[in-house]
Amino acid sequence: MKTIITTFLFILTLSLQAQETVGGKVVKNAKDKTYQKGEQKGDETVDKALNKIEDGISNLFKKKDKKAKKKKSKDDSEEMSENDNSSSSGSISKTNLKNIKVYSKFDFIPGEKIIGYDDFSTTNIGDFPLGWNTNSSAEVVTIDDSNQRWLFISKDGYFQPDFVKDMPENFTLEFDVFTRYRSNNILEYQFYILPSTNPKRDLSEEYLNDYFQFKWLACEGSSSFYVVENGETVGKNEGFTVKDFICGGNDKEEPTQVKISIWRQNSRLRIYANENKILDIPQAFNSKSKYNVFKIGAKYMNFSENENKDEFMVSNIRYAVGSPDTRSKLITEGKLVTRGILFDVNSDVIKPSSYGVLKDIASVLKENPTVNINIIGHTDSDGDATSNLTLSQNRALAVKNILTSEFKIEENRMQTEGKGEAEPSDSNKTAMGKANNRRVEFIKL
Structure with missing residues (x-):
């Protein structure tokens, strides 16, 4: 026990000295930082060391709460399932539908x-x-x-x-x-x-x-x-x-x-x-x-x-x-391209702020009940091509599913397809170009 206490005091002394001396300021645990300002690599190294010291002290003197650990694992698994985009089912979660309905009066249509x-x-x-x-x-x-x-x-x-x-x-x-x-x-x-x-x-x-x-x-x-x-x-x-x-x-x-x-x-x-x-x-x-x-x-x-x-x-x-009447393009030109249907990063979960665009497209389909469409998803080039292809397919399917579940468009009127990063509309070398490449196309069949 004396050995453990001596070790603890030695580690604690090192921790306090490091906090007082590095960079002439107190180096806080990264968990306590409200924002990061691009500290030097030396600061980052000390941060990691201090975190390990704190974790080691905590593990040494605190009993493990198995119940809390079990609950945390459950919460973690729920978070992973909500953000995981590996599934090709394209199903819309109840949570996503609930959030997107908040935007039911949102009539904003982003520029094309x-x-x-x-x-x-x-x-x-x-x-x-x-x-x-x-x-x-x-x-x-x-x-x-x-x-x-x-x-x-x-x-x-x-x-x-x-x-x-x-x-x-x-x-x-x-x-x-x-x-x-x-x-x-x-x-x-x-x-x-x-x-x-x-x-x-x-x-x-x-x-x-x-x-x-x-x-x-x-x-x-x-x-x-x-x-x-x-x-x-x-x-x-x-x-x-x-x-x-x-x-x-x-x-x-x-x-x-x-x-x-x-x-x-x-x-x-x-x-x-x-x-x-x-x-x-x-x-x-x-x-x-x-x-x-x-x-x-x-x-x-x-x-x-x-x-x-x-x-x-x-x-x-x-x-x-913007355009005075972008939605008429689907009927008059046979193709509508929108960058206003937004998704969570690396996910097929549709952001609630996409409601206005989806509502506008659904209105066109309701006004033209004989028109069938193909929904095509596109991504930028970040990540590998295979994952982007799967992601684009899932996103197209998610758009179809929400048009069916939320706006009551008949499922048999819509096909889906994913192109991944294969058909860029702009350069993938800039943030603006990537934003233009992340798009959904509606093609009249």
């Missing part, structure tokens, strides 16, 4: 052709992404153990993706926002759509002669919008509540993650927060102006403490050309 996309997958952790401009600072991070990358904005200022430019009269713009409010200060998030003769010059300007501005207060859900033409406010609504932006928990420190979808059709502007349409403005755009700038940013974040920062992050920016 992606002309700008950034998920920061090509940006190193800790760096600022290429193709963006700013008058502030930010860095790409990951949250907990997720592979999704975010642009972490911690200071006042604006951030402008250069690929959102020359906005057509019909376009869609989607992005995810993650916020966590930790200070007691007023905190405001906002984005602009505007015409500019010099986007770099106007990046730092808050108020210009022509713009659409949307903003919301951290955690409170209180939101406002302004339409300005020739320096005059011609439309506004201040202080309306968007429940999706409201934080949870007694201390309001629980984060919120919201998908924002923007849809322009000529002068009309619709904005969605998750499945909820929060704005529908018929005269939001000036027909005489050429809109070419989108910028997003925050105010009053500079008051946040370094060790307890407010968190504002964006990810998955998807900019696409």
